[in-house]
Amino acid sequence: MSFLRLEGLVKRYGDFTAVDNVELSVEKGEFVSLLGPSGCGKTTTLQMIAGFEVPTQGRVIIDGKDMTDVKASQRGIGIVFQSYALFPHMPVAANVSFGLEMRKVSKEERKRRVMQTLELVHLQDFAQRFPRELSGGQRQRVALARALVIEPEVLLLDEPLSALDAKIREDMQIELRSIQQKVGTTTILVTHDQSEAMSMSDRVAVMNEGRLVQVGAPYDAYEFPEDLFVSNFLGKTNLLEGKVTARNGGEVKVRIGEAELEARDVDGSIDGRVNVSVRPEKLHLTTPQDGALQGRVLTRIFLGNHWVYQVQSPIGRLLVTQQNTGQDSAREGEEVGISWSVDGIRVLAAEADHG
Amino acid sequence: MAEISARRRLLPPYLLSAPALLLYLGLFMAPLAMTLMLSFNSFDFYKGILPGFSFVNYLEVVTDEYFHEVFLRTFGISLAVTVLCALLGTPEAYILHRMRNPWKSLFMLAILGPLLISVVVRTLGWALLIGDSGVLNDALIGAGLIDEPIRLIFTTTGVIIALVHVLIPFMVLSVWASLQKLDPAVEQAGLSLGASQFTVLRRIVVPQVMPGVLSGSLIVFALTASAFATPAILGGRRLKVVATTAYDEYLNTLNWPLGAAIAVLLLIANVIIIATYNKVIEKKYAQAFQ
Ligand SMILES: Nc1ncnc2c1ncn2[C@@H]1O[C@H](COP(=O)(O)OP(=O)(O)OP(=O)(O)O)[C@@H](O)[C@H]1O
Numbered sequence: 350m351s352f353l354r355l356e357g358l359v360k361r362y363g364d365f366t367a368v369d370n371v372e373l374s375v376e377k378g379e380f381v382s383l384l385g386p387s388g389c390g391k392t393t394t395l396q397m398i399a400g401f402e403v404p405t406q407g408r409v410i411i412d413g414k415d416m417t418d419v420k421a422s423q424r425g426i427g428i429v430f431q432s433y434a435l436f437p438h439m440p441v442a443a444n445v446s447f448g449l450e451m452r453k454v455s456k457e458e459r460k461r462r463v464m465q466t467l468e469l470v471h472l473q474d475f476a477q478r479f480p481r482e483l484s485g486g487q488r489q490r491v492a493l494a495r496a497l498v499i500e501p502e503v504l505l506l507d508e509p510l511s512a513l514d515a516k517i518r519e520d521m522q523i524e525l526r527s528i529q530q531k532v533g534t535t536t537i538l539v540t541h542d543q544s545e546a547m548s549m550s551d552r553v554a555v556m557n558e559g560r561l562v563q564v565g566a567p568y569d570a571y572e573f574p575e576d577l578f579v580s581n582f583l584g585k586t587n588l589l590e591g592k593v594t595a596r597n598g599g600e601v602k603v604r605i606g607e608a609e610l611e612a613r614d615v616d617g618s619i620d621g622r623v624n625v626s627v628r629p630e631k632l633h634l635t636t637p638q639d640g641a642l643q644g645r646v647l648t649r650i651f652l653g654n655h656w657v658y659q660v661q662s663p664i665g666r667l668l669v670t671q672q673n674t675g676q677d678s679a680r681e682g683e684e685v686g687i688s689w690s691v692d693g694i695r696v697l698a699a700e701a702d703h704g
Numbered sequence: 705m706a707e708i709s710a711r712r713r714l715l716p717p718y719l720l721s722a723p724a725l726l727l728y729l730g731l732f733m734a735p736l737a738m739t740l741m742l743s744f745n746s747f748d749f750y751k752g753i754l755p756g757f758s759f760v761n762y763l764e765v766v767t768d769e770y771f772h773e774v775f776l777r778t779f780g781i782s783l784a785v786t787v788l789c790a791l792l793g794t795p796e797a798y799i800l801h802r803m804r805n806p807w808k809s810l811f812m813l814a815i816l817g818p819l820l821i822s823v824v825v826r827t828l829g830w831a832l833l834i835g836d837s838g839v840l841n842d843a844l845i846g847a848g849l850i851d852e853p854i855r856l857i858f859t860t861t862g863v864i865i866a867l868v869h870v871l872i873p874f875m876v877l878s879v880w881a882s883l884q885k886l887d888p889a890v891e892q893a894g895l896s897l898g899a900s901q902f903t904v905l906r907r908i909v910v911p912q913v914m915p916g917v918l919s920g921s922l923i924v925f926a927l928t929a930s931a932f933a934t935p936a937i938l939g940g941r942r943l944k945v946v947a948t949t950a951y952d953e954y955l956n957t958l959n960w961p962l963g964a965a966i967a968v969l970l971l972i973a974n975v976i977i978i979a980t981y982n983k984v985i986e987k988k989y990a991q992a993f994q
């Protein structure tokens with residue numbers, strides 16, 4: 350049985366449903382990201398797990414125990430807040446030590462564990478500093494140390510990295526993940542940054558308008574989105590409207606504008622009006638003769654390791670990314686061909702069906 | 705050239721603040737200076753105020769047991785009122801802070817509303833409440849809880865109760881201002897680490913609003929030490945504080961120089977106490993707050 354289970358969690362504020370029937374099972378030691386756009390209910394879900402919000406319906410179960418009515422202070426959950434929420438009037442060591450004090454841990458033991466945890470986050474030399482004397486990244490690590498020192502069964506992180514700038518954020522992502530793997534705490538991370546969710550977690554749970562729309566490993570969710578929202582939210586994609594015109598076993602032909610594409614349809618569930626999603630990196634630029642479609646480059650942007658093109662084609666404007674291989678790339682206004690492999694094409698039902 | 709333009713640039717700020725400065729000089733500094741000068745004159749019962757420069761009035765205040773008592777009483781009352789305002793006002797501000805609208809606005813109004821009413825009127829209200837045959841005593845006797853009326857009016861206790869009521873809004877406002885700066889997630893962090901609600905209050909909230917409590921205490925202390933209307937009405941003829949004593953010297957004895965000396969001493973004592981307090985506090989909190 351899973352370690353942490355959310356059973357039919359609902360949170361209503363008056364008429365407004367912030368969280369709608371969320372079902373989620375998390376294994377012990379697993380790292381799951383709750384991913385979704387702003388206002389979709391991620392924080393509310395986290396607050397219900399933490400015990401700061403009372404669910405309108407549903408249960409929170411940790412290690413087989415029903416925690417729904419247990420006070421926040423009795424749940425033993427470690428939390429890292431978006432604002433860090435460090436105690437500004439206490440030095441770093443006292444901040445980290447607070448949770449142990451509440452657990453009546455002896456003074457020597459406390460000292461030992463505080464230093465041990467500060468070493469884990471590489472802050473052993475900052476024990477006597479006050480929070481305001483630290484950088485954003487250091488504060489973030491104090492917050493993490495404070496949450497981890499109580500050896501919580503569950504660690505909740507609410508957008509812990511969103512206040513950091515890009516470079517430190519990447520470093521912290523790697524560090525956070527490696528610390529989590531070292532201590533093996535079951536972790537739920539809330540974020541609206543899809544690359545953060547995908548790079549750090551074992552599974553991502555994509556949320557939209559209070560509902561969980563897809564839960565799966567980052568690769569699966571990215572490659573096999575179950576609906577339009579997921580395919581659009583996870584990474585960039587070209588979304589095209591089309592119609593299924595022919596079927597041949599596991600393959601369908603889809604007409605988009607004047608062109609026809611082939612796509613796979615393993616379970617035979619696709620028919621009628623559909624949406625086709627093609628990731629920019631699944632498209633390749635070729636010479637006009639070699640391409641399955643012809644088009645003209647509208648703009649191109651150089652991003653160091655790759656180029657991003659906007660190409661006008663018979664099926665609409667397409668985003669195409671190409672590795673920077675050091676060879677001369679297509680220029681604006683140039684006629685090009687576009688090719689792809691049939692495996693790179695996803696066909697989704699036209700109207701996202703939430704069941 | 706550069707000098708002239710620099711002077712030109714300096715002039716407008718002075719000109720602009722001149723009206724306020726003049727008002728301040730005329731209405732505050734001048735009377736203060738005159739009071740100070742007056743305090744060095746002497747007084748004769750038959751001849752009235754005698755110009756001159758002497759410390760007789762100060763000497764009288766410093767050596768007379770009666771004045772010692774008055775000064776000690778004043779600072780005793782100030783201390784008691786300050787401590788009570790801090791003890792009552794801090795939780796009051798916190799409860800207000802945690803309330804939701806419309807209750808929040810309603811209670812805010814209830815707390816700040818009295819500031820709109822004259823202190824004299826409010827104090828007379830207290831006199832009606834706590835008098836020997838006032839509402840409180842009548843009710844208690846009527847309920848059979850006591851036989852004799854509890855003596856509150858014309859006692860230190862009565863004065864303290866009324867002053868706490870008059871001055872608590874200043875404490876609430878001051879603490880409220882620091883509570884506004886508190887990150888609500890900090891309290892949640894405390895709870896999630898296993899602290900009870902009370903421990904969170906004691907260890908996390910109170911230390912963070914301490915600067916507000918302390919600045920509120922300064923205001924309350926200074927206002928109590930120089931309070932006049934409440935002690936005058938509720939203290940009666942015998943329970944004198946410094947402000948009412950100075951008033952007596954001015955208007956009953958007509959010994960203006962002695963009254964002035966008392967007023968000046970009160971000012972000096974107040975300034976010394978507040979400055980020392982500030983120093984100590986600053987030292988204590990310099991680390992955590994800036
Ligand atoms: N106390 C409340 N009363 C009414 N509505 C609320 C309350 N708290 C949250 N909401 C609403 O619930 C929805 C979900 O809020 P939540 O904070 O969970 O969003 P989120 O997914 O964390 O967004 P973000 O990424 O911006 O932090 C929002 O539309 C919000 O307006």
Ligand SMILES: [Mg+2]
Binds near residue numbers: 393
């Ligand atoms: Mg949020």
